[in-house]
Amino acid sequence: MEGDAGSKHEAAYELIRSRIVAGEYGPGYRLVLEQLAREFGVSAVPVREAVRRLEAEGYVEFIRNVGARVAHLDTGEYQQAMQTLAVLEGYATAAAAPRMRRADIARARSLNQQMSQALTAFDPAAFTELNHRFHDVILQRCPNSHIRTLAGAEWARLDRVRRTSFAFIPGRAHGSITEHEHLVDLIETGADLREIEFAARDHKLGTLRAIAERTTTQERRANS
Numbered sequence: 229m230e231g232d233a234g235s236k237h238e239a240a241y242e243l244i245r246s247r248i249v250a251g252e253y254g255p256g257y258r259l260v261l262e263q264l265a266r267e268f269g270v271s272a273v274p275v276r277e278a279v280r281r282l283e284a285e286g287y288v289e290f291i292r293n294v295g296a297r298v299a300h301l302d303t304g305e306y307q308q309a310m311q312t313l314a315v316l317e318g319y320a321t322a323a324a325a326p327r328m329r330r331a332d333i334a335r336a337r338s339l340n341q342q343m344s345q346a347l348t349a350f351d352p353a354a355f356t357e358l359n360h361r362f363h364d365v366i367l368q369r370c371p372n373s374h375i376r377t378l379a380g381a382e383w384a385r386l387d388r389v390r391r392t393s394f395a396f397i398p399g400r401a402h403g404s405i406t407e408h409e410h411l412v413d414l415i416e417t418g419a420d421l422r423e424i425e426f427a428a429r430d431h432k433l434g435t436l437r438a439i440a441e442r443t444t445t446q447e448r449r450a451n452s
Contacts (some may be wrong), residue, residue, distance in 0.1 A: 240264070243329050287352075317429070320379055325418075336412050400435055408431075
């Protein structure tokens, strides 16, 4: 890798991240900084900066006496949190739909467009934040404050389990954007509230289906 320190850091970041997303570096894979630095032909400094950045984005975790490794997704807790959020947001979205204003609709569409741009730029941190803000636009119109509080707690729980599932199911992001657009269309056209509730719930459960498919594929590769 040639160039200044900034470009070396960026190149190391892009290469490590691409290997994680592709599954070449699976969950639990140790990232030995010195070994990666030799492979990339750079000092350990840009590699260390790249790994720290990947840690902030949820791709990597540091374990005492082990070092840096590709983060594991706590699928059990993640599944429970997503199932709970699917029920809560399904109800909340249906309850919010009649109360959504034109400005809310425009804001939701704008955020979804920004999510598409973040996906193109492969910026998982921005994508995750924008996704949260998209759903919050709708959630804030739910008249049931208790439901809003419970949903907020589940979002926080998901953040603790995994800041982003982007590294594990990158292909899911495209489907999520399409489903967002469909959900906003349903709200804007005054669709039946039961249809809106189902669409919102199924949108959340779609992420769990994608994780299950990814896990199955990885297990088949491991056993082949």
